[in-house]
Amino acid sequence: MGQPQPRTQSARQRVAFHLRVIRAERRISQEQLAEAAGLHRTFVGAVEREERNISIDNLERLATALDVDVSLLVSPVVRRS
Amino acid sequence: MGQPQPRTQSARQRVAFHLRVIRAERRISQEQLAEAAGLHRTFVGAVEREERNISIDNLERLATALDVDVSLLVSPVVRRS
DNA sequence: ATGTAGACTCAAGTCGACG
């Protein structure tokens, strides 16, 4: 029944992490990302700091703005060995 | 630049779909799922009908209740050929 | 067992300003 769940992070942590990494890769600022996603700068910042509980709709808008699939943003953070 | 995004569903649709399928597999009712996730029955129903925009925290609670990873709930719905 | 509806609460999300 059910896959063995190895130590995993909270969904919030995953989102925050992926946003930071992808944003760094793309070399865009929080402001630019917020702009592209139609969200407010302060809110995106708060999400990256894991302070806020983003909705699935807005998570999708961020994913679209970053040109990645939504599922990537909630995917487990790989533990570099 | 970003993977070619084949025709994809909204994140909301994905969640709704996966909830219905997994719930059917587990043979549990919306009420039982809601109970297990600590959410209200009417709300879970509304999410399955794509009427409501669930937050990432509560999506995670549903995933935990179903013993699956959160990312599965937002993963693309496979098109049976 | 699910859908609907209405009334309610509090947090999601906006916005402007300052460090």
Add this chain to the structure above:
DNA sequence: ACGTCGACTTGAGTCTACA
């Protein structure tokens, strides 16, 4: 370019009740 704060509005999530 980002964090923070405060005031504000809207919508997520609860709950009771009826079909």
